[in-house]
Amino acid sequence: AQSVTQPDIHITVSEGASLELRCNYSYGATPYLFWYVQSPGQGLQLLLKYFSGDTLVQGIKGFEAEFKRSQSSFNLRKPSVHWSDAAEYFCAVGATDYKLSFGAGTTVTVRA
Amino acid sequence: DTAVSQTPKYLVTQMGNDKSIKCEQNLGHDTMYWYKQDSKKFLKIMFSYNNKELIINETVPNRFSPKSPDKAHLNLHINSLELGDSAVYFCASSQDIHWRFFGPGTRLTVL
Incomplete structure (x- = not known):
């Protein structure tokens, strides 16, 4: 079965600084990888996804993520964060069934 | 034009009660899900229906007990509520096995 680890529980970043969130997955075949964002009191919104092809994927809100098979990683980055990026971020991995597995999430706090 | 909607948004009830949460999607998706998010924000799949089939x-x-009267609706009924059932319940839908469109969540508090 697939699984996801997000090593960072909480990250604090200054507004305008860069952000990188780590995600490591475990799956025997080529995974389907996702990043979701959950703003306070809201549902989850898909930021970006990787299925195949170019390992650097662009998403919404200026986010990008890079798939590195050798490291089993799919880290999320943003060059310059805005206060509105404060949220919970979830990495997820899907296989050939309907069971999308989520990581435990990383809370991002943005300070002025 | 809400894609996935849930009602109610908040639900506060006593232990032992029975309650239902409703979910509707207007995306024309074939598959719907219920997820539970606990106090540590961990998301766990509970159920999934594809064209009304579990x-x-x-x-x-x-x-x-989930119930899907048609492929646009997936309701969740909970009997004999317990303190540990307190969580946020998210409904989601998808057209293929990987995409998920999530609803806004229902925060259930059991007293």
């Missing part, structure tokens, strides 16, 4: 039934107490 396809995922994780280890969930049988006090929880």
Whole structure:
């Protein structure tokens, strides 16, 4: 079965600084990888996804993520964060069934 | 134009009561899900229906019973509520096995 680890529980970043969130997955075949964002009191919104092809994927809100098979990683980055990026971020991995597995999430706090 | 909607948004109830949460999607998707997000924000799949047929039934107490009257609706009924049922419940839908469109969540508090 697939699984996801997000090593960072909480990250604090200054507004305008860069952000990188780590995600490591475990799956025997080529995974389907996702990043979701959950703003306070809201549902989850898909930021970006990787299925195949170019390992650097662009998403919404200026986010990008890079798939590195050798490291089993799919880290999320943003060059310059805005206060509105404060949220919970979830990495997820899907296989050939309907069971999308989520990581435990990383809370991002943005300070002025 | 809400894609996935849930009602109610908040639900506060006493232990032992029975309650239902409703979910509707207007995306024309074939598959719908219920997820539970606990106090540590961990998301766990509970159930999934594809064209009204149950396809995922994780280890969930049988006090929880999903019902899908049609492929646009997936309701969750919970009998004999317990303190540990307090969580945020998210409904989601998808057209293929990987995409998920999530609803806004229902925060259930059991007193």
